[in-house]
Amino acid sequence: MRRIDRNAQSLGISGLELMESAGSALSMVARGYHAKTILILCGSGNNGGDGMVAARHLAGEAEVFVLWYDSKNLTPLAACQAERMKNCSVHKIRFRCREEVSSHASLFSRADLIIDALLGTGGRGTVREPIRTCIELANQTPAPILSVDLPSPGIMPDKVCAFHRAKTEGAEVYEIGIPILAEIATGPGDLLLMHDRKRDAHKGAGGEVLVIGGGPYQGAPWLSGLAALRAGADIVRIVTPHYLPEPDLIHIPVMGNSISTPDLDTIIPLCERSDVVLSGPGLGTRSHDVITAIASHIKKGVFDADSLKNPLPQAEESLFTPHAGEFERITGIKPEATPRVRAQSIKQAGLPGTVLLKGPVDVVSDGTKVRFNLTGTPAMTTGGTGDVLAGVCAALMVDLPAFEAACIGAYVTGRAGEQITGIYGCGMTARDLLTAIPQVLFGRTSEGE
Numbered sequence: 001m002r003r004i005d006r007n008a009q010s011l012g013i014s015g016l017e018l019m020e021s022a023g024s025a026l027s028m029v030a031r032g033y034h035a036k037t038i039l040i041l042c043g044s045g046n047n048g049g050d051g052m053v054a055a056r057h058l059a060g061e062a063e064v065f066v067l068w069y070d071s072k073n074l075t076p077l078a079a080c081q082a083e084r085m086k087n088c089s090v091h092k093i094r095f096r097c098r099e100e101v102s103s104h105a106s107l108f109s110r111a112d113l114i115i116d117a118l119l120g121t122g123g124r125g126t127v128r129e130p131i132r133t134c135i136e137l138a139n140q141t142p143a144p145i146l147s148v149d150l151p152s153p154g155i156m157p158d159k160v161c162a163f164h165r166a167k168t169e170g171a172e173v174y175e176i177g178i179p180i181l182a183e184i185a186t187g188p189g190d191l192l193l194m195h196d197r198k199r200d201a202h203k204g205a206g207g208e209v210l211v212i213g214g215g216p217y218q219g220a221p222w223l224s225g226l227a228a229l230r231a232g233a234d235i236v237r238i239v240t241p242h243y244l245p246e247p248d249l250i251h252i253p254v255m256g257n258s259i260s261t262p263d264l265d266t267i268i269p270l271c272e273r274s275d276v277v278l279s280g281p282g283l284g285t286r287s288h289d290v291i292t293a294i295a296s297h298i299k300k301g302v303f304d305a306d307s308l309k310n311p312l313p314q315a316e317e318s319l320f321t322p323h324a325g326e327f328e329r330i331t332g333i334k335p336e337a338t339p340r341v342r343a344q345s346i347k348q349a350g351l352p353g354t355v356l357l358k359g360p361v362d363v364v365s366d367g368t369k370v371r372f373n374l375t376g377t378p379a380m381t382t383g384g385t386g387d388v389l390a391g392v393c394a395a396l397m398v399d400l401p402a403f404e405a406a407c408i409g410a411y412v413t414g415r416a417g418e419q420i421t422g423i424y425g426c427g428m429t430a431r432d433l434l435t436a437i438p439q440v441l442f443g444r445t446s447e448g449e
């Protein structure tokens with residue numbers, strides 16, 4: 001929900017607007033109880049904010065008491081709603097500790113309806129005071145309890161009024177105006193799935209990525225490697241026949257002009273020690289037997305470009321990043337133009353992993369979940385952008401499952417491309433993309449902030 005919420009904001013629907021719709025829907029459900037006296041219990045998060053909006057909507061229609069937690073952790077949206085509620089004809093009673101809640105026990109017994117806006121999707125762990133006392137007192141009354149979004153842990157609701165999606169069985173669901181694109185398309189909300197690097201993180205905490213490629217196309221694996229570094233990998237090794245002077249990357253030479261089976265003794269131990277292995281960029285057509293031989297030694301594998309051939313290599317967890325032609329080569333299915341049909345083709349193909357099918361709209365699917373990526377520009381048809389994308393996905397897969405890594409990788413690379421196109425237009429190179437990647441991925445420049 002946080003992902004969808006954040007994506008909705010980037011599509012122009014603010015959190016405050018969503019909260020207003022949620023509180024309005026809640027007040028409508030509350031009206032169905034024809035209660036003369038309503039007690040609204042509000043926590044310090046946005047769930048509490050929803051309750052305060054409903055209080056504003058119900059003011060004048062019933063006697064409304066709002067018992068709200070005036071915590072130092074009040075979220076900005078909840079604080080805004082507390083401010084907005086000030087001038088409404090509702091009884092506003094703040095509490096800061098358990099004793100203050102207990103001193104208002106009579107309010108609980110007076111109420112014909114209790115609205116539980118204490119904890120929603122942000123609740124974590126055992127319920128702490130003073131919220132716990134609110135829940136206990138609510139459960140002791142005969143009044144029906146209407147829970148907002150999901151029941152606060154331990155409370156016994158009569159009904160649950162959920163927003164956009166049911167989070168518990170039996171909840172009544174109300175739409176709050178979230179655009180469908182916020183859910184089915186990638187967006188800045190997807191970045192919330194990334195884990196923050198701990199302050200005391202040791203060298204290598206960003207993961208070790210191995211890139212296997214090069215041969216006929218010398219630059220491709222180096223571009224992927226640099227992209228992996230820009231997307232947060234700590235150590236990136238490049239197994240490739242041709243050395244390029246890139247001091248940030250570790251070159252692992254091979255015996256001939258292309259990667260071949262005598263190199264397996266060098267490559268297999270590296271595959272086993274790496275968090276993620278990306279194979280294929282610039283590899284050419286002569287090294288597929290090496291890729292199939294190493295696949296079973298790979299924990300997490302990104303298979304790109306020339307490694308996308310049958311027999312299809314398969315790691316413990318695999319991400320395949322084909323364009324339309326490569327997808328047809330490995331599945332025999334020619335992807336239709338529309339993203340929706342493309343998603344169906346991925347499901348039909350039943351590949352053993354997640355697929356990122358590149359195109360004007362990228363489609364990411366593991367056969368069950370589907371997400372569309374709309375970022376990017378026509379200028380990104382320039383050579384090497386696919387190598388960058390694969391490198392970004394590989395670095396993200398250190399910490400994330402393949403599906404999430406592919407969604408974020410596609411989104412971020414496309415956004416970076418949009419920024420660079422704004423500067424260089426069709427004269428952009430794949431290399432130009434590299435500097436924009438960390439800005440989008442780790443900076444605070446994404447839209448809607």
Ligand SMILES: NC(=O)C1=CN([C@@H]2O[C@H](COP(=O)(O)OP(=O)(O)OC[C@H]3O[C@@H](n4cnc5c(N)ncnc54)[C@H](O)[C@@H]3O)[C@@H](O)[C@H]2O)[C@@H](O)CC1
Binds near residue numbers: 018047118126150176
């Ligand atoms: N699209 C959305 O996601 C929308 C969400 N909305 C509401 O926002 C809610 C989520 O808001 P938040 O993320 O602010 O989270 P919550 O409002 O569920 O709770 C977070 C607050 O509760 C405290 N808390 C967490 N665990 C606790 C525990 N075990 N004991 C005591 N206190 C605890 C936290 O310190 C924090 O202040 C949703 O459930 C929904 O009601 C709506 O405003 C509409 C839009």
Ligand SMILES: [K+]
Binds near residue numbers: 116120147148149
């Ligand atoms: K609740």
